[in-house]
Amino acid sequence: MKKKKKSRQPQAKSNKKNQELGQTKNSAKLVLFLFGIGPLIGITIFLYSKGFFNSPNL
Known part of the structure; x- marks a missing residue:
């Protein structure tokens, strides 16, 4: 029986994708905030x- 070596490469790729996804989520939140609040x-x-907020003179 041969033991298979567990490769670390797919985890590194998924970790990198998670970081990119996090950055994308943060930038999306920033854009929505600016276009919503701006x-x-x-x-x-x-x-x-x-003068919309001034009280009318009677």
Whole structure:
């Protein structure tokens, strides 16, 4: 009977893929955050500059 040597190479590849996947997830979260929060901040600044949040004078 021959004993098979366990190769370490597939684990290294899967570990590398996991790191790349983690980086992809982080960058995706960053992009979604910027495109989600950015317009809200822009709209708020625009409305504030137009006096939308000022109380009306009666």
